[in-house]
Amino acid sequence: MPGIGNERVISHGMVPFPSSHEYTLKPRCFSSCGGDNSGCRFAVIDPLDHAIAYPLVLYIHSAPEFLMRIRLFCALASYSILLAFWLCGISQTEAQEYDVVILNGRVMDPETDFDEVANIGIQGGWITKITKDPISGKQTINATGHVVAAGFIDTEQHGLTDWGIKVNLRDGVTTQMDFEVGALNISQWYAKRDGKLQANFGTVVGQEFSRMRVHDGLKLEGPDVSMPFFFDFRAEAAKDGVDGWSVTRSTTEQMNKISATLDEGLREGALGVGSTIGYAQHGITTYEMLEAQRAAARYGRLTAVHHRFHPSASTPTEGPTGANEIIVNAMLLDAPLQIHHNNDYGWWEIEEKTQLAREKGYNIWSTWYPWDAGSGNAGASILAPATWETSMGYKYEETIYDPQNDKYLTKDEFLKLAKEDPGYMLVAFSPPRKEWLKEWIKLPHFVVAGDGMPTVNSKGEQLTWDSPFEDYAGHPRSSGSHAKVLRLGREANVPLMHTLSQLSYWTAKHLGDTGIKAMQVRGRMQEGKIADIVVFDPQTVKENSEYAAGKNGLPSSGLPHVLVFGQIVVSDSKVLKGVTPGQPIRFAVEEKGRFVPATKEMWLKTFTIDSGGVAPRKNAAPNLPASEDQSKLTPKQNLSEQFWWGDHQRLNDFAGYCCEYHQLQARFAAMEQRRTLSPQE
Numbered sequence: 001m002p003g004i005g006n007e008r009v010i011s012h013g014m015v016p017f018p019s020s021h022e023y024t025l026k027p028r029c030f031s032s033c034g035g036d037n038s039g040c041r042f043a044v045i046d047p048l049d050h051a052i053a054y055p056l057v058l059y060i061h062s063a064p065e066f067l068m069r070i071r072l073f074c075a076l077a078s079y080s081i082l083l084a085f086w087l088c089g090i091s092q093t094e095a096q097e098y099d100v101v102i103l104n105g106r107v108m109d110p111e112t113d114f115d116e117v118a119n120i121g122i123q124g125g126w127i128t129k130i131t132k133d134p135i136s137g138k139q140t141i142n143a144t145g146h147v148v149a150a151g152f153i154d155t156e157q158h159g160l161t162d163w164g165i166k167v168n169l170r171d172g173v174t175t176q177m178d179f180e181v182g183a184l185n186i187s188q189w190y191a192k193r194d195g196k197l198q199a200n201f202g203t204v205v206g207q208e209f210s211r212m213r214v215h216d217g218l219k220l221e222g223p224d225v226s227m228p229f230f231f232d233f234r235a236e237a238a239k240d241g242v243d244g245w246s247v248t249r250s251t252t253e254q255m256n257k258i259s260a261t262l263d264e265g266l267r268e269g270a271l272g273v274g275s276t277i278g279y280a281q282h283g284i285t286t287y288e289m290l291e292a293q294r295a296a297a298r299y300g301r302l303t304a305v306h307h308r309f310h311p312s313a314s315t316p317t318e319g320p321t322g323a324n325e326i327i328v329n330a331m332l333l334d335a336p337l338q339i340h341h342n343n344d345y346g347w348w349e350i351e352e353k354t355q356l357a358r359e360k361g362y363n364i365w366s367t368w369y370p371w372d373a374g375s376g377n378a379g380a381s382i383l384a385p386a387t388w389e390t391s392m393g394y395k396y397e398e399t400i401y402d403p404q405n406d407k408y409l410t411k412d413e414f415l416k417l418a419k420e421d422p423g424y425m426l427v428a429f430s431p432p433r434k435e436w437l438k439e440w441i442k443l444p445h446f447v448v449a450g451d452g453m454p455t456v457n458s459k460g461e462q463l464t465w466d467s468p469f470e471d472y473a474g475h476p477r478s479s480g481s482h483a484k485v486l487r488l489g490r491e492a493n494v495p496l497m498h499t500l501s502q503l504s505y506w507t508a509k510h511l512g513d514t515g516i517k518a519m520q521v522r523g524r525m526q527e528g529k530i531a532d533i534v535v536f537d538p539q540t541v542k543e544n545s546e547y548a549a550g551k552n553g554l555p556s557s558g559l560p561h562v563l564v565f566g567q568i569v570v571s572d573s574k575v576l577k578g579v580t581p582g583q584p585i586r587f588a589v590e591e592k593g594r595f596v597p598a599t600k601e602m603w604l605k606t607f608t609i610d611s612g613g614v615a616p617r618k619n620a621a622p623n624l625p626a627s628e629d630q631s632k633l634t635p636k637q638n639l640s641e642q643f644w645w646g647d648h649q650r651l652n653d654f655a656g657y658c659c660e661y662h663q664l665q666a667r668f669a670a671m672e673q674r675r676t677l678s679p680q681e
């Protein structure tokens, strides 16, 4: 629907900062006119002032002439008195100049390195004043002894329910987005949430959902094809015994359908493409992944990826091999890339590569969460002995924790559980993470993303806004990741400015650089930026969530006040029910999509000398400009083309290169893959 997004964006996500002109003409702006009042005198008279002056003028006109002069005199005198009162009332007027003021806090801004005790004036959702002078407003927050920083920005929140948003607000997170699973039907997704959420929200368009449509036949209509309903869709996809989205390779036509769905989401304003190729490493070919990243690149937007082979520690499937694939694509396409939760084996290599890429000017970065355990269901293949024991070298009794019973499982107990209740959620410790955590808090541009899980109780039922924090049953990273990073940083003497960059600024910077205007004015404590703000005590702030049942969802402490778009949503450590200032973070809807199907003909024309004798183009992508009539480019499918692109159902590489024994092994592995749902990270 062309046009819808534009209006939304202008009215919410990207409200322009009032220009100096607009600001001068605002009612009650007297003190903002620099005191000389020039060109501003009448503009400052608000309706109340007019209501007093206007009856006086009427009275003068209706009076007999002989009284008129006297009355005119009196009227003018009265008017002067009123004017004098009005002028004397400036301090009272000024008292209401700001909607909210935050006084005497240590204001910290990583972008400008500003770090001083100051007062903040907020008006209309924006930071309009940062000053040492006394100011006042309709609402006052005393931030003495506290840090006043930009609200935290999280791109991996999969628990986007009222409860999940609430517990994250207690953790200082003012922008909660899902860049991994993402959504479909983007216009509807945003429309349903507009004006109803307590934190800012945004999404990418999901590759996994796009594959479910093609390979599992799911229709996936409506505004809720996203978290928190994601696992329902996975279950539906698996009903026929095959997770098509995960294991089925695409023909050219199917690949183009998937890319077209991604393009439609981008056209409707999605922030980029979200990929879970790590859960679909048998299904998504390298060329399909290149095409997915290209779909986003056509808009200059990011692809955010849970990459292939994550978190394998065994060559030739080491985790960084999967990262290489997406880094190379991003660099060659000159497209932004976010690598999800790079907190496992090989993180050092991936961080080195992202730093080297950034040095060359590429907008590539990664995320992490501060926990030494992940979570997964008992039936997940990663927890099976072949991976967990043989490949990773872990012992069950030291690493596999049952949160409901607050104990570690022996191998026998685990195997029994995996057989009887494969959906049972377990906490899986990764022992090396304890040491790695000490380094992660010191890495530049390594941004914090909680990877918050579905917000359910121990029976798997969704929590509501009013559900007690104790009811949440899942990984504690859903509730305490950001405060935990602040605590870890404090204990290790990491400069607070660096930690704040990991929590908000670098995410805002990298996303802003992809063209998201709403992110260019967030993550910063500066005049003229949006007032998403967290007020916290740097000495006491900490997470309270733990792995043990009943403590998974305990909210963080030491962050008493949180503002979203200039409105107080957390006051004295209480989330205010019904206050929903959350803004949509999105791109405007575009009239036309930019998708160009991949075809053999176009590839040959682009990369060989077959098109009129020109040499193969350097840096070419088999693309045509979006302005060209795409109807002419509809691929004419034929057998040879499908085969040529690599129709893997026909081109059976195992048949060509493997012995009988290995073919059987491969088939068994595929059956195994289909039998178990993919693990949750």
Ligand SMILES: [Zn+2]
Pocket (backbone or CB within 6 Å): 180, 306, 340, 341, 681
């Ligand atoms: Zn993930």
